[in-house]
Amino acid sequence: MAEQIFPTGTLMAGKRGLIMGVANKNSIAWAIARQLAAQGAELAFTYQGDKLKRRVEPLAASVGSDTLCDCDVTNDAQMDATFQTLKDKWGKIDFLVHAIAFAGKDQLAGSFIENTTRDGFKSALDISAYSFVDAGRRASEIMNDGGAMVTLTYLGSERVIPNYNVMGVAKAALEASTRYMAADLGPRQIRVNAISAGPIKTLAAAGIGSGRHMFRFNKAAAATQDNTDPMGVAGAALYLLSDLGLSCTGETHHVDGGFHAIGMPQEDALKASMEG
Numbered sequence: 001m002a003e004q005i006f007p008t009g010t011l012m013a014g015k016r017g018l019i020m021g022v023a024n025k026n027s028i029a030w031a032i033a034r035q036l037a038a039q040g041a042e043l044a045f046t047y048q049g050d051k052l053k054r055r056v057e058p059l060a061a062s063v064g065s066d067t068l069c070d071c072d073v074t075n076d077a078q079m080d081a082t083f084q085t086l087k088d089k090w091g092k093i094d095f096l097v098h099a100i101a102f103a104g105k106d107q108l109a110g111s112f113i114e115n116t117t118r119d120g121f122k123s124a125l126d127i128s129a130y131s132f133v134d135a136g137r138r139a140s141e142i143m144n145d146g147g148a149m150v151t152l153t154y155l156g157s158e159r160v161i162p163n164y165n166v167m168g169v170a171k172a173a174l175e176a177s178t179r180y181m182a183a184d185l186g187p188r189q190i191r192v193n194a195i196s197a198g199p200i201k202t203l204a205a206a207g208i209g210s211g212r213h214m215f216r217f218n219k220a221a222a223a224t225q226d227n228t229d230p231m232g233v234a235g236a237a238l239y240l241l242s243d244l245g246l247s248c249t250g251e252t253h254h255v256d257g258g259f260h261a262i263g264m265p266q267e268d269a270l271k272a273s274m275e276g
């Protein structure tokens, strides 16, 4: 893939915020972080455990950040410490990016009704949906002058996608949570939105069965007849997190090459994708 050049400017100048969910340079959160930094934002990052720290530290340094917090979203003490760090360092924040999801591999293959366990359901919903409510509440407590939050979702919340299974249910909960959070925080001028991205090759995506078929089918069926570019997702996040997004809240915005709008793919494109 060609080196991505993120448009520079001052749309985020003077704004500070937290990026949750960078695992490596392919993470969607990292594309968003680069775009926000290119527009002047000051960033802090969370990482999940020491193994990922080694990857996130140099990335953060490359956008001028040395504020990194070890934060597993299921660990209340680490969540407390993360937001306390931000309060101590900056006093307040202006934005939050939540790009976190997890479901056990055994939950992400085959039959939804047969393979979804109570524990698998609980942990998928906890990590992938409740963590946004929890992080959003904590972030809002230090958004003293209004603010904006964005989470990442996927079309599997609205329609059945093979193997996405319990994650689709978690994403539906995440999108509903986005709307309730938007209503609660709206009077304080804190906007809450979700971006529904098309499939992008990341660690998380690799955990979902039939990945190759998914990318080929999406390319064939999208209006653009191409897969989703993380730069488009980063651009949407910039819009939603900057003052450009004024008055936009409670929204699930699709950035998927128009895949969600298509009822039936073009015959030629579909044939080519299935043969290719």
Ligand code: NAD
Pocket: 020, 021, 022, 023, 024, 026, 027, 028, 029, 047, 048, 052, 071, 072, 073, 074, 098, 099, 100, 101, 102, 127, 152, 153, 154, 196, 197, 198, 199, 200, 201, 202, 203, 204, 205
């Ligand atoms: P990724 O693997 O790069 O990021 C997922 C992140 O979730 C990782 O940084 C991981 O450390 C974090 N995470 C998982 N469990 C955690 C926990 N308990 N505590 C703290 N962090 C935890 O993959 P990605 O594709 O960039 O995923 C980011 C978001 O985008 C996810 O919500 C994903 O569902 C969503 N999304 C991805 C795609 C895609 O095709 N890649 C499409 C639509 C939406």
